Amino acid sequence: MNTSPVDFQANLAPEEAKLGESARVAGAMRGFAREIGALSALRLDACVHCGMCADACHFYIVTEDPQYTPVLKVEPFKQVFKREAGAFAPVFRWFGLKAKITGAELARWQHLLYDSCNLCGRCSLMCPMGIDIAELIEQARRGMFEAGLAPKELYEKAAHQRRTGQPEPSDEPYRDKLLAIGRRFNVEIPLDKPRAEVLLTVPRTDIEHYPAAVAALVRVMAHLKADCTFRSDGLVAENYGYYAGGRDWQREISRRLIDQAVACQAKVLIVPECGHAYSALRWEAAELMGKSLPFKVLHITEYLAEALEAGRLRLRTAQVGATAFHDPCQLVRKGGITAAPRQLLRAMGIEPRETVRHIGYNICCGGGGGVFDIERAATLRHRVVEEKFHEIDQTGAQTFLTTCSDCRRTFDDGKKRFNWELTPGSLLELVAEHLQGG
Amino acid sequence: MDLVDFARGPALKAAFIIFILGIVWRIVNVLLLRHKRILSEPRRSVPVALLAGLKGTGSRSWPHPEFIKRTVTGEALGYSYHIGLFIVILLFAPHIIFFGSFIGARWPALPNSVVTIFAVITITLFVAVLARRLGHPVLRHLSNFDDFFSWFVVALLLVTGLMATAHVGAPYHTILGLHILSFDLLLIWYPFGKLMHAFYIFPTRAVDGYVMTRKGAPS
Ligand code: SF4
Ligand code: SF4
Numbered sequence: 333m334n335t336s337p338v339d340f341q342a343n344l345a346p347e348e349a350k351l352g353e354s355a356r357v358a359g360a361m362r363g364f365a366r367e368i369g370a371l372s373a374l375r376l377d378a379c380v381h382c383g384m385c386a387d388a389c390h391f392y393i394v395t396e397d398p399q400y401t402p403v404l405k406v407e408p409f410k411q412v413f414k415r416e417a418g419a420f421a422p423v424f425r426w427f428g429l430k431a432k433i434t435g436a437e438l439a440r441w442q443h444l445l446y447d448s449c450n451l452c453g454r455c456s457l458m459c460p461m462g463i464d465i466a467e468l469i470e471q472a473r474r475g476m477f478e479a480g481l482a483p484k485e486l487y488e489k490a491a492h493q494r495r496t497g498q499p500e501p502s503d504e505p506y507r508d509k510l511l512a513i514g515r516r517f518n519v520e521i522p523l524d525k526p527r528a529e530v531l532l533t534v535p536r537t538d539i540e541h542y543p544a545a546v547a548a549l550v551r552v553m554a555h556l557k558a559d560c561t562f563r564s565d566g567l568v569a570e571n572y573g574y575y576a577g578g579r580d581w582q583r584e585i586s587r588r589l590i591d592q593a594v595a596c597q598a599k600v601l602i603v604p605e606c607g608h609a610y611s612a613l614r615w616e617a618a619e620l621m622g623k624s625l626p627f628k629v630l631h632i633t634e635y636l637a638e639a640l641e642a643g644r645l646r647l648r649t650a651q652v653g654a655t656a657f658h659d660p661c662q663l664v665r666k667g668g669i670t671a672a673p674r675q676l677l678r679a680m681g682i683e684p685r686e687t688v689r690h691i692g693y694n695i696c697c698g699g700g701g702g703v704f705d706i707e708r709a710a711t712l713r714h715r716v717v718e719e720k721f722h723e724i725d726q727t728g729a730q731t732f733l734t735t736c737s738d739c740r741r742t743f744d745d746g747k748k749r750f751n752w753e754l755t756p757g758s759l760l761e762l763v764a765e766h767l768q769g770g
Numbered sequence: 771m772d773l774v775d776f777a778r779g780p781a782l783k784a785a786f787i788i789f790i791l792g793i794v795w796r797i798v799n800v801l802l803l804r805h806k807r808i809l810s811e812p813r814r815s816v817p818v819a820l821l822a823g824l825k826g827t828g829s830r831s832w833p834h835p836e837f838i839k840r841t842v843t844g845e846a847l848g849y850s851y852h853i854g855l856f857i858v859i860l861l862f863a864p865h866i867i868f869f870g871s872f873i874g875a876r877w878p879a880l881p882n883s884v885v886t887i888f889a890v891i892t893i894t895l896f897v898a899v900l901a902r903r904l905g906h907p908v909l910r911h912l913s914n915f916d917d918f919f920s921w922f923v924v925a926l927l928l929v930t931g932l933m934a935t936a937h938v939g940a941p942y943h944t945i946l947g948l949h950i951l952s953f954d955l956l957l958i959w960y961p962f963g964k965l966m967h968a969f970y971i972f973p974t975r976a977v978d979g980y981v982m983t984r985k986g987a988p989s
Contacts, residue, residue: 368803368804369803369804369805369806370800370801370802370803370804370805370806371805371806371977373799373800373803374800374970374973374974374977375974377796377800377966377970378967378970378971378974379964380964380967381909381912381913381914381916381917381964382844382848382909383844383906383908383909383912384833384837384841384844384845386908387837387840387841388837392908393840396907398907398908398910398911398912399911401908401911401912403912404911404912417803418799419795419796419799419800419961420962453987456978457834457837457988457989458833458834458837458841460830460831460833460848461830461967461970461971461974461975462826462830462971462974462975462976462977462978462979462989463974463978464978464981464982614810615810615985616810617810618809618810618811619806619807619808619809619810621809622807622809623809624809624810624811625810625811628811629811664987664988665987665988666985666987667985667986667987668813668982668985668986668987669986670986670988689836691988692987692988693834693836693837693988
């Protein structure tokens with residue numbers, strides 16, 4: 333049995349690199365086994381190798397490289413399923429028809445499962461068999477994580493977030509940064525109230541890069557006279573456990589927020605402008621916790637659209653010219669939020685110019701699913717964002733908005749790289765600037 | 771017992787048993803696995819999601835306009851050869867007698883000459899499908915033994931069938947025996963490979979439609 337550390341051409345954190353081959357394979361088997369169920373088996377079994385999912389994936393569209401075919405990305409998961417749990421698993425084992433997975437083989441898939449997938453679900457919409465390939469990729473990441481093969485950046489951020497509540501060290505704790513944002517933008521940050529109807533969370537991307545969006549959230553909630561609070565012990569919306577594929581870590585990171593919501597008896601937990609945070613909390617947290625959540629999880633645009641409908645929120649017309657809006661994949665394709673952002677735009681007199689591929693079918697910014705954080709994925713990600721820029725340019729828009737700070741960051745980074753003319757903006761910030769009587 | 775008797779006697783019986791048991795086992799194996807509990811609060815009610823799942827079994831048959839430009843060749847080929855196969859298998863008079871004898875039913879046939887034309891077209895499409903699989907970078911990259919063997923099994927059935935109707939290649943009786951044997955082979959291979967998709971296609975589409983609609987997401 334080989335137990336020595338393996339020098340993979342993979343992007344690993346030191347802690348992951350220490351793992352020996354047998355521990356790595358055992359981890360992968362454990363991780364994949366936990367993900368095998370009736371639904372994943374049906375999906376893994378049903379593929380007819382028609383290759384059409386490639387035509388939906390922006391990583392394939394921009395490279396024409398067949399390795400980026402979505403269903404190929406789950407090959408190790410499929411291999412383990414066929415060999416260990418498929419209908420003819422013993423036959424595959426006895427006759428050596430499916431080889432036992434090796435660490436080196438798994439390591440080769442790191443690039444496909446992480447660097448080149450936003451977990452966006454566009455491929456799932458395309459598959460004629462109705463296979464949710466994106467969900468399979470997410471499950472395959474969980475096997476990779478257990479094998480110690482999550483990319484260094486995601487692993488380390490997930491580990492740090494699990495330990496401390498924030499994904500990376502900062503010069504001062506996020507709580508203090510939040511209060512500093514309040515002072516800078518002259519808004520009163522509701523913090524650590526023992527009881528509140530609404531628990532607010534904040535993307536660390538906003539704290540670090542878009543403080544105006546944090547102030548906008550606070551301003552809008554104050555305008556609505558919402559009984560809300562941030563809680564120091566559960567501030568960060570993102571979930572790096574979700575990106576890295578660490579099922580248990582994802583649960584623990586979600587639990588931090590859930591505990592705070594329960595502690596302050598919140599009826600609503602608001603996920604701010606962050607797509608993947610929404611997926612993790614809205615659609616996965618209850619399943620990982622094994623019980624329904626005792627509060628609602630709403631994306632900020634949903635919350636504001638409800639307020640609009642109830643007549644609690646009124647907005648002034650925004651003079652921003654032709655405007656295009658980017659639907660974050662996790663909100664629209666995987667989250668079902670299509671109408672809310674458009675309701676808000678229309679309430680400000682903006683009729684969004686839809687991209688050619690639109691409402692659920694648009695391509696991604698390229699940075700989601702943790703891809704933005706992975707250094708070595710930058711070149712590939714830039715090709716996707718360039719394609720996205722073409723899509724937006726075709727609308728002739730002068731203003732460009734989205735409602736996910738990670739998409740925004742990816743666009744900003746792409747803007748620098750390609751000298752793109754438009755400046756990605758936040759829908760929430762625009763709303764905060766156009767509060768009637770605000 | 772000659773070749774035809776063997777092919778449609780014990781060989782067919784054995785193949786049919788493997789076919790049925792294999793399919794049942796494959797489906798049971800999936801059903802026996804753990805069922806994930808969905809606990810997140812739904813956006814759409816269960817009946818709406820169920821209805822969408824049902825709708826999805828049909829609506830997925832036609833790709834969304836967003837995708838069709840990129841997938842039109844694959845779709846067109848896929849549709850045409852499936853239609854060709856249905857016509858040749860189900861509307862050819864001798865096949866109607868053969869299958870009809872099992873279920874005690876008859877249905878109208880197309881004239882033999884028409885079916886022969888369809889058979890030629892379908893075989894041509896099959897060659898195109900193989901050429902595409904070998905030539906298209908994505909398909910080449912994806913393909914495995916199952917893809918080629920499943921292709922071979924169906925193609926063999928088509929070719930031997932055409933040879934039998936056209937009386938070429940060998941004495942009619944021998945070709946007929948080979949044709950029925952290739953049908954036996956298809957039954958035996960069916961549960962082991964991708965031909966099973968005929969049983970999976972509707973459940974996967976329905977499940978996807980249900981799960982996504984429950985979230986209010988497109989499916
Ligand atoms: S989820 Fe999105 S990025 Fe990932 S393979 Fe599918 S289409 Fe590509
Ligand atoms: S589109 Fe669906 S059936 Fe076709 S190769 Fe991709 S996953 Fe398989």
